[in-house]
Amino acid sequence: MTDTLDATSPFAGGIVGEARLRKEDPALLTGEAKFIDDLALPGSLWIACVRSPHAHARITSIDTSEALATEGVAAVYTGADLADAWAAPLPCAWPVTDDMKNPAHHPVAIDKANYAGDIVAVVVAESRYAAADGIEGVVVDYEPLDAVVDLADAESDRVVIHEDCGTNVSYDWALVPDPDAVDAAFADAVHHVTETYVHQRLIPAPMEPRGVAAVPSPHNGDMTLYSSTQIPHILKVMASLTLGLPEQKVRVIAPSVGGGFGCKLNVYAEEIICMALAGRHGVPVRWTETRTEAAGSTIQGRAQRQTIELAADADGRLTAVRATLLADMGAYLQLVTPGVPLLGAFLYHGLYDVPAYAFTCRSVFTNMTPTDAYRGAGRPEATYAIERAMDALAVAVGVGPDEIRSRNYIPTEKFPYDSPAGLIFDSGNYQPTLDRAKELVDWDGRRAEQADRRAAGSTKQLGVGISSYVEMCGLAPSRTLAALNYGAGGWESATVRILPTCKVQVVTGSTPHGQGHETCWSMIVADQLGVDPDDVEVLHSDTAISPLGMDTYGSRSLAVGGTALWMATEKVVDKARTIAAHMLEAAAEDLEFAGGVFSVKGSPDKEVPLAGVAFGAFTAHDLPDDVEPNLEAQVTFDPGNFVFPFGTHIAVVEVDEETGAVDLLDYAAVDDCGNQINPLIVQGQLHGGIVQGVAQALWEDAVYDADGQLRAANLADYLVPSAAECIDMKLDHTVTPSNSNPMGVKGIGEAGTIASTPAVMNAVVDALRPHGITDITMPASPMTVRRAIEVAGGGAS
Amino acid sequence: MTVTIARTLDDACAALADRPDAVVLAGGTDLMVEVNRGLRRMDDVVALDRVAELRGWDRDGDELRLGAATTCAELAGDELAPLVPALAQAARTVGSPQIRNAATIGGNLATASPAGDTLPVLAALDAVVEVRSVHGTRDVPIDGFVTGVKSNALAPGELIAAVRVPILDGPQEFLKVGTRNAMVISVASLALVVDRAGRNVRVALGSVAPVPVRAVEAEVLASDRIDWDAGAAPGPVVVDRFAGLVADAARPIDDHRGTAAYRRHAVEVLARRALRRAFTAGSGVAA
């Protein structure tokens, strides 16, 4: 037993819980792995997209003649040319309200471009270079219209972007279980804190840009779509519907995928266009995104304005939380765009025991790139709001940020906890994560150092910031999704197949893109079967091999897909037990299975190894009646509840008051994701997740100008952090198993990102509090910090 | 499109005389980015990276002649850094190791970006640019070379052969403010060089005007107030006045990387830090 597993864990084989190196690595380390652009598909045509340079414009005419005359160009299509190619507009699977406005979103715009990047024509050519040449020959006349880039402006309907919707408001959504209780709590509150925060737009920026290759079989009607996607299974369904193709003829394959972070959880125009044109031209049709193009072709994240109010008694104990959002949908609703605020809607009270709760959200269209899920999706926003506001409450009450949290944590004895938003938190024990994180950063020492620097009037001030979080992941119980109007279920499928030679194939509906599923899935099955993890092969990401799946997002793979796998393995073991009992002429219930061997309890010499059972199941020469040959089982698991990982992160920053530069000096994270299958993977997810959240706090900003032009459209201006800005983080963990699944596991893919942004911003504000500064707009760039100091009238230069 | 891989300087000049509109390609760190982003089309290219005469450097007394193809990695390296420390410091802040291996001082000059990191140093050093064409060689002083945002004094058919800078006795500083630590395009930069023999301080600013600007009034003040015999740091009042005059010399604009006000403030902070550092014990003029 390692300290990564609780004593109650079902694992004891010495494989699960160990920091096992990844089996994915050798192919990736040597260049052997094939990403989408690495595929050799002879005879392919390439597309290049003509994208609107205007954020909002009527298309008055398109002249394709020069493009058609360009060497290597095979065809040029406008939106009108392809209008009959679509059976339906690009899909939005989450109509959160019955009256939600969802304008038709065609893969190629027809009359009007609604953001800079909207596709207005497509060039098909013999090479990517020729396609790029071709787009220069497409002459589009636009009548520019006023662009809507400000959320309040959008809400005012000064300019209505989608005329047929009649308004820019897509929907209003509320979660207010007991309005009277909330009103009463605020009426009686001793402390009433009201805070407003802005989440800037972020660009997910996986290192691999997106890419598509659609490969037709013109005569038998098959269509294979290769795409750098997180969701081959969902994409197969949606692409079939959007193009009116028979689903049984459609196969989707995600090759090696170079990161996703939510932005490859979508059904994109280029995927549908390549499929349509592959059908039309009868040859493979491909597209690879360039990084600058991605600014307009791939969804962005966050982009919300929040108001959060806390009601508390004289001791600072929370009595109610009320949150109001204004969320930027961008120009269109992509696959789950409208649902992103809802994924945070239940968590604006954080991990605090709050009796009364209210959440409302309004979502508006703007003339900017559509938003959608980005690592954490809704939960980073919620956590940011409550964790920033808790610091404000601490100041109002006159206690430390650690103390205000300790007073309000949901007590351990209340789990499973009925949350005021209507969820049931599976398990939690919050205080130890705060205590340990404080130790890791030498909380008292840093506070003393901060006091010294303040007393000395140093131009370099210290700030310490706490963020405690709980998040809901393991998406999701299908019935809950139904209640939220989501257009699909939240189950996951797994098949476990023991081959005649006792090697194992696992088929999973989860779709890895860097998370290490092959390693972890092998460890789970190996532990259960008593085989070597290297003898387990994990098959995934191809709908012909893995026909059932709901893919990877929302930190769901392990808690849902892993559980399906665990259950399928148990099912195989049960079948093997029946066969083994027959072979040993014993009753199945008298057998034990350990170390890959079935033996009869009390008669240790009567045993048969799994290999013997597997071969017996394969030859089928002597199976019990009613037992089918072969050892294989499939399970589709629909979780009964979400899982709720939690933890506390503390950031220590230094602010140069003269230049406004913020340096991260120290960072501690104590997280609890229940039993850990492989701590190496858990730590890796946290490292990357934390840095992504820190990047929102300090560097990244997809800022648009008033004309709707993205000013940070490439990696020179959009500041994805490099190693030079980052530091070594101190990680530790506690283990509080979930009761939502038999392995007692919780997701950890998004936790780092959810926790780190408010920790860093609380630290920055903490450093500057002597100036009277209570908020800094993200990102806390040198210029923004410096301006805040000047506005506060402090920090003489 | 044609690509001419020049092997000698004469080859390169001849190719340019033949195709005066050809794009001159050295390290490609700026140019190829524009090409890749579709912002620039190249019809004819004359590539200089194989011209041996453009590489390397010579020292002639107190003057250093840097071949135009001297890379930022070389500028930052152990041989050149002691001779022109501010140029080395500036070169170290350019891009990343890969970029520094490719980017050349000639390319930085020819691109003439307001954010070109070596330009304020060259301005502070009163560098001289050697320009070459089939018609011969001419010298252009640095203050006449960069003529505006991304424009320079090269006539069609001309290329940069070398840059000459003085080797000064005295401390040098290059400081830069960006939007983060690494690989960042400068929001404001400042080069300060001290000429102990000439008893003067020279300061130039980057990213705060279309071309690198010298802070002449600040230079006069500092040169005048420094106790050259003692090599002592000037007092806080002088440092503040110096920094204020430096800020006055800036003519910044607002853009998406920074506001004019922040840039002016930043060069003031950098000026104060640079002057203090230059005259701190251990790195002072008397050292």
Place this chain on the structure above:
Amino acid sequence: MEVSVTVNGTVRSADVEPRTLLAHFLRDDLGLTGTNIGCDTSSCGACTVLVDGRSAKSCTLLAAQADGAEVTTIEGLAGEDGLHPMQQAFHECHALQCGYCTPGMVMAAVSLVDEYDDLDGDSVREGLEGNLCRCTGYQNIVKAVLAATE
């Protein structure tokens, strides 16, 4: 135009369009797809290869400029004895997740270790500033590079 480059020890020639980038020459003409392309502003470093022993971003070099040069790509690192020590260190330190930045990161790391012999955490971080990774937060990459120097 005809371009001839010694790639991973073997002379490779191809007739390419003059505008062909070295990265595309390696990938499309030579089939060496281990070198990835992650951006168009020479910011991300995914395309890093060694040209005459020094790290270079192959998306900002024309193939024509590499004519006659020696280029080492990720495919040229592992030998008959298995992974190169840097690759092995990346594996053992869990210094990769999605793996897209990895070939460029490994090449940059090889070049860094080759160039300096007294690296510490800070100098590794500075030395890798031209290679972006979105998955790992760099902590294990730094650990791996330091491990490979031992």
